[in-house]
Amino acid sequence: MAYDRTAMLKLLRPAMTRILTPLGRALVGRGIGPDAVTAIGTLGTVVSALLFFPLGLLTVGAFVITVFVLFDLLDGVVARLGGKGGSTWGAFLDSTLDRVADAAIFGGLILYFVAGGDTLMAAVTLACLIAGAVVSYAKARAEGLGLTADVGLAERPERLVVALVAAFLSGLGVPYVLPAGMWLLAVASLITVGQRVVAVYHQTRER
Numbered sequence: 001m002a003y004d005r006t007a008m009l010k011l012l013r014p015a016m017t018r019i020l021t022p023l024g025r026a027l028v029g030r031g032i033g034p035d036a037v038t039a040i041g042t043l044g045t046v047v048s049a050l051l052f053f054p055l056g057l058l059t060v061g062a063f064v065i066t067v068f069v070l071f072d073l074l075d076g077v078v079a080r081l082g083g084k085g086g087s088t089w090g091a092f093l094d095s096t097l098d099r100v101a102d103a104a105i106f107g108g109l110i111l112y113f114v115a116g117g118d119t120l121m122a123a124v125t126l127a128c129l130i131a132g133a134v135v136s137y138a139k140a141r142a143e144g145l146g147l148t149a150d151v152g153l154a155e156r157p158e159r160l161v162v163a164l165v166a167a168f169l170s171g172l173g174v175p176y177v178l179p180a181g182m183w184l185l186a187v188a189s190l191i192t193v194g195q196r197v198v199a200v201y202h203q204t205r206e207r
């Protein structure tokens with residue numbers, strides 16, 4: 001079953017874009033370009049994920065990472081307000097650095113579980129990292145072949161919301177929420193890989 005992205009968190013995109021537009025305008029007015037926003041967002045995410053999560057500071061880590069991860073919406077806003085409607089280079093940079101940010105977030109959580117001696121949850125979180133990367137790769141490869149794979153239960157916003165909310169609540173002392181979130185995400189990401197493979201398979205058969 002294919003999930004239309006308009007049925008998922010993508011629905012929040014126009015509202016988030018509206019909220020971020022005044023900030024985007026201010027950045028453009030100061031001569032700050034989208035690539036700088038992309039780079040700062042990625043750097044901030046990587047440093048905070050690899051600092052806070054392994055130390056067990058899950059709530060503050062999830063909060064700070066959320067701020068930096070929202071730069072991924074802000075860079076597109078800045079690109080579009082800049083008048084050129086976004087560049088090919090910017091699209092490449094944005095997607096590539098998203099992979100770096102995702103690796104740091106899930107890598108930070110893996111280090112947290114390893115530090116606590118929880119090998120099983122470290123492995124489940126590793127599955128989230130790998131399956132999430134395959135989800136993104138499947139779409140990028142399909143697009144490189146002139147096809148589309150813009151479907152799935154757990155696209156990047158869903159993966160980030162589940163991981164960050166679970167980490168945030170776990171840090172507040174809510175029991176079982178982080179393991180439950182990681183198990184849920186591992187399964188949802190695997191399903192998403194399947195959905196994208198099936199979507200591409202059907203397109204190749206139609207050809």
Ligand SMILES: CCCCCCCC/C=C\CCCCCCCC(=O)OC[C@H](COP(=O)(O)OP(=O)(O)OC[C@H]1O[C@@H](n2ccc(N)nc2=O)[C@H](O)[C@@H]1O)OC(=O)CCCCCCC/C=C\CCCCCCCC
Nearest residue numbers: 013034035038063072075076079086087090091094164168
């Ligand atoms: C103080 C602030 C605290 C904030 C707390 C608020 C909590 C947040 C609540 C809700 C978030 C809701 C999620 C929003 C969903 C958005 C859905 C969506 O569309 O996501 C996709 C995007 C970005 O995708 P992409 O990068 O592809 O789009 P762009 O718009 O950037 O466009 C790309 C094109 O732009 C051009 N371009 C780009 C870059 C560049 N350098 N040059 C360019 O030219 C080019 O043409 C490109 O093709 O967003 C995401 O994926 C990020 C999702 C964010 C999810 C955050 C989830 C956090 C939720 C909860 C965490 C709770 C813990 C903390 C609790 C704190 C409570 C206060």
Ligand SMILES: O=P([O-])([O-])O[C@@H]1[C@@H](O)[C@H](O)[C@@H](O)[C@H](O)[C@@H]1O
Nearest residue numbers: 094095098135136139154155156
């Ligand atoms: O494929 P996926 O990982 O769910 O989501 C993708 C993002 O991770 C990627 O960075 C972005 O450029 C793509 O347009 C797509 O939204």
Ligand SMILES: [Mg+2]
Nearest residue numbers: 072073076094
């Ligand atoms: Mg972006």
Ligand SMILES: [Mg+2]
Nearest residue numbers: 072094095098
């Ligand atoms: Mg992005």
